[in-house]
Amino acid sequence: MVTLLFKQLARVLAxxxxxxxxxxxxxxxxxxxxxxxxxxRPIDPQRRAVWRAQLELDQPVLVRYTLYLERLAxxxxxxxxxxxxxxxxxxxxRAAPTAQLVAAAFLLAxxxxxxxxxxxxxxxxxxxxxxxxxxxxxxLAVPSFLAAYLLLxxxxxxxxxxxxxxxxxxxxxxxxxxxxxxxxxxxxLVARTARREVRTALELDAGRAARARGCRGLRLLLQYGLxxxxxxLLEVAGAVVSSLLAGTYFVEFVFGWPGLGQWTLRAVxxxxxxxxxxxxxxxxxxxxxxHAGLSLAASGLDPRRRP
Amino acid sequence: MSGRLQARLGLVLLVPLVLACGLAEWIAPRDPTDxxxxxxxxxxxxxxxxxSSARTRAWLGTxxxxxxxxxxxxxxxxxxxxxxxxxxxxxxxxxxLLGTAAGYFGRxxxxxxxxxxxxxxxxxxxxxxxxxxxxxxxxxxxxxxxxxxxxWLxxxxxxxxxxxxxxxxxxxxxxxxxxxxxxxxxxxHIWPALIGPLAVLGSWGLARAxxxxxALSYLGIGVVPPQPSWGHMLRTxxxxxxxxxxxxxxxxxxxxxxxxxxxxxxxxxDTLAETRQRSDPTARRGSFWPFGRNR
Numbered sequence: 001m002v003t004l005l006f007k008q009l010a011r012v013l014a015x016x017x018x019x020x021x022x023x024x025x026x027x028x029x030x031x032x033x034x035x036x037x038x039x040x041r042p043i044d045p046q047r048r049a050v051w052r053a054q055l056e057l058d059q060p061v062l063v064r065y066t067l068y069l070e071r072l073a074x075x076x077x078x079x080x081x082x083x084x085x086x087x088x089x090x091x092x093x094r095a096a097p098t099a100q101l102v103a104a105a106f107l108l109a110x111x112x113x114x115x116x117x118x119x120x121x122x123x124x125x126x127x128x129x130x131x132x133x134x135x136x137x138x139x140l141a142v143p144s145f146l147a148a149y150l151l152l153x154x155x156x157x158x159x160x161x162x163x164x165x166x167x168x169x170x171x172x173x174x175x176x177x178x179x180x181x182x183x184x185x186x187x188x189l190v191a192r193t194a195r196r197e198v199r200t201a202l203e204l205d206a207g208r209a210a211r212a213r214g215c216r217g218l219r220l221l222l223q224y225g226l227x228x229x230x231x232x233l234l235e236v237a238g239a240v241v242s243s244l245l246a247g248t249y250f251v252e253f254v255f256g257w258p259g260l261g262q263w264t265l266r267a268v269x270x271x272x273x274x275x276x277x278x279x280x281x282x283x284x285x286x287x288x289x290x291h292a293g294l295s296l297a298a299s300g301l302d303p304r305r306r307p
Numbered sequence: 308m309s310g311r312l313q314a315r316l317g318l319v320l321l322v323p324l325v326l327a328c329g330l331a332e333w334i335a336p337r338d339p340t341d342x343x344x345x346x347x348x349x350x351x352x353x354x355x356x357x358x359s360s361a362r363t364r365a366w367l368g369t370x371x372x373x374x375x376x377x378x379x380x381x382x383x384x385x386x387x388x389x390x391x392x393x394x395x396x397x398x399x400x401x402x403x404l405l406g407t408a409a410g411y412f413g414r415x416x417x418x419x420x421x422x423x424x425x426x427x428x429x430x431x432x433x434x435x436x437x438x439x440x441x442x443x444x445x446x447x448x449x450x451x452x453x454x455x456x457x458x459w460l461x462x463x464x465x466x467x468x469x470x471x472x473x474x475x476x477x478x479x480x481x482x483x484x485x486x487x488x489x490x491x492x493x494x495x496h497i498w499p500a501l502i503g504p505l506a507v508l509g510s511w512g513l514a515r516a517x518x519x520x521x522a523l524s525y526l527g528i529g530v531v532p533p534q535p536s537w538g539h540m541l542r543t544x545x546x547x548x549x550x551x552x553x554x555x556x557x558x559x560x561x562x563x564x565x566x567x568x569x570x571x572x573x574x575x576x577d578t579l580a581e582t583r584q585r586s587d588p589t590a591r592r593g594s595f596w597p598f599g600r601n602r
Contacts, residue, residue, distance in 0.1 A: 011425060018426040022438075030441045133313060137577060141514065141570035143522050143538075146562055149545050157549055164549070246431035250522055261433075265526070268437050284429035291428065 004299055004306060008292035012285065019284035023277035024068055028061065034081060034271045077281070078274035080267075087278035090263070095282065097167055098259030101251070102244050104179035109186030109240055114226070114233075116187070117194025122221055124199060132195055139188035144247040148181035148254040165256035178255045182247045186240040193236040197229035204228065234298040241290045245283065313581075317574030320567045328384035335378040336366070340533040346373035348554045370544055370557040374535075380561055383535035384568070390447055390530070391516035394454035398516075399509055401455060402462025403501070407493065409463065410470030420467070424460055432457035436523050445531045450523065454516050462508050469504060473497050503583045510576030514569045521565050537565040 027034075035051060036043060043051075052058045055078075056067055071078065077087035116136075120129040142150075155177060156164045162177050198221075201207055207224040215224070226233075249261035256262075260279065267275035299305040327334065351368040367376040409420035427435070432454070439453035473479060479496050487495070523529035524538025532539055544558035 014422070015425055015429045018422075019429065022426075026438055026441065133577060134316070134574070137313075137570055137573045138566075140573050141518070141566050143518050143525070143565070143569075145522055145525050146541065146545075146566070149541075149548075153548060242428065242431070246433060249431065249433045249526065253526065264434070268441075280430075280434060283431065283434060284426075287429045287431070288425065 001300065001306070004296060008296055012288045012292050015288035016281065016285045019281050020069065020072055020277070021065075023280040024065060026280075027273045027276060030271070034273045072281075077278040080275045081272045082270050082275075087274050090275070091260070091278050091282050094258065094260045094263045095286075097169075097257055098248055098252070098261065100175065101178055101182060101248065101257060101259060104175055105182035105186065105244055105247075106240065108179055108183040109190050109244075110237075112183070113187045113190025114194050117191040117196075118198050118221060118226060120191070120195045121198035121202065121225065129195070132191060136188035136192050139184050142184060143250070144181055144185065145250040145254055147184050148178070148251050151177045151181050152254070165254075167256070167258050178251050178257055181254070182244060182251045185243050185247065189236055189240055189243065190233070193232055194226075194229065197232045198225040201225050201228035231298050231302045234294055234301070238291055238294050241287065241294070245287055313574050314578040317571045317578060321571035321575065324384065324564060324568055324571065325388065328381055328388055331378075331381035331385040335375075335381045336364070337375040337378045339374060339379040339382040339535045341374060343369075343373035347371055349373075350554070351376075351556050367560050368554060368556040370540075370554060371547075376540075376557050376560055379535040379540060380537075380564055383530075383537050383540060383561065384564055386447065386530060386534065387517060387520055387524075387537050387565075388568070390451050390454070390520050391513050393448075393451040394458060394516045394520070395509055395512045397451060397455035398458030398512055399462055399505060401459035402508075403466055403498075403505070405459065406463040406466025407470055407497070410467040411474055411489070411493065411497070417467075420463065424463065427456065428460055430457075432519055433523070433526070433528075436519075436528060440528060445528075447530065450520065450529055453523075454519050457519065458512055458516060462505070462512070465504055465508060466501060469501055470497055473500055503579075507576050507580045507583060510572050510579055514572035514576065517565070517569050517572065537561045541565070 035048060035057075049058075056064055059067070075088060077091070079086050080090060083090070116128070116132060120126070120132045123129060152164065155161045163174055166174060168174050202211075202220075202225050204224075206228075207220075210220060210224045248259060249265060251257065252259045252261040253265065260282065264276070264279040264283070266272075267279055346365070346369050348371055349365045349369040352364065352366045354368075365375050365377070367380065369375055370379070405420050405423070408416040410417070430438075435456045436450070436453035439449050439456060443449035443452070473496070479492055482492050482496055520529055521536070521538035521541070524536045525542045527539075527542065529538055530536035540561040541558055544554065544561075548555060548558060
């Protein structure tokens, strides 16, 4: 397990380096002048030269690259060109709402998805089992921005149950609709996997023997249905995490959620190079770390996955 | 719900939509970019049965700038479908090549592909699209490339798993013993066996590509206006609905078309996957994935 842990850590570090390099060279090649874009009006050449020297933009590329990696290793991501705020501070401030949103959506997806999928698998041929394939296909077919609008129109505008948009730390009423909008697609992913795997598990010899012994109800479901399905479910959790991270951009955009996704889009719009590099790095590292964690959990549960 | 009903529902959704969008050039009643403020916010034709003068004819109404919603729907759908098709073809090609390399040719290619999967997998497709757009500009080809850059991962993983299984199978061993080269084995024994999984992945991938394309266009980083696209129609015409004003038909019809198209491809893929599972003895019972998703 310890070797595996180090292997996954090395993997995350490799992804971090890849993302840092990607961010660096991408912005090197990008057409347009970031300084001019962030200044907002023509800069006189003298000021521009001073500024470029301050940001080490006048150095040769390889020197800049090593300086950049060196700063990264110290945890210094530079300062935003538009707000002058250190990028690392801004990222941390923005990461909290996004983490909250993603965590809430993950729990929702897991809870509702498992309930739907296991319920369908427990009564094969029942009404839930017959409806679920098409219901989940429908959930997969609604883009998250559209789902966000539909939820807004119905629950906020029509019924007035939830605030339209914004974020108040600690107030869960702002969280419910964005989390639900983000969770719809993952719910379908989890429900499909749960239905398939729980049914397969219950049909295994162990499941049939347990049923013959008189094991019924929740105990049968948990011990002989869900427990053997845990590893495939962890695998689909990887897809869920990817889907959640991709969805944050749209859901945060619609609900005015002050998270990382919105911040990234704004940084790209204003060509704020250091902010973009920071956002790319933060996204890639958190995604890689989540996947690594899930992979570790899967090998913890399934000895066949250990080397 | 039985597989047959599922397939039927998928086809009922897809066939008319794809046909109409494919023929958009000839059947769209007006130029989709034609702004005419005297015709702004006209309701769909059925809702104003008495009014039938040619100047105000608009089967699905007009938007706030007087552009014909039906024409925009059809032309936008054509470009969305074309982009999704191009993106998914590219994704299948990349995925097939890299998956084969990783599954068939030893450790070094496998490690290289695994590294690429890790790095690409760490970027949400929005970031990939922004990256491609920053380098290649905002063309439809760039958009298709961006979607393909996000879409090849699943294909490569599945292909790699199948190729690994097939490489040790009887027919391949026999062919190798008979002196067949790698190229011949791939062409004769491995790639033909992948047609089933690739059809499933292609159909699901089209659904994902359509979804991603509309989402990017919604954010304003996809198809460039005034070219119509479903995502962009939703971007401009959904917001007024929140304030109770606006022309609902300008947002509801593209939304319905978008969901119908994605749902159609999704159901088609589901049906293909189920059929494959029933008919193919080598497919693992209960799961489409030979080794599970993430390996």
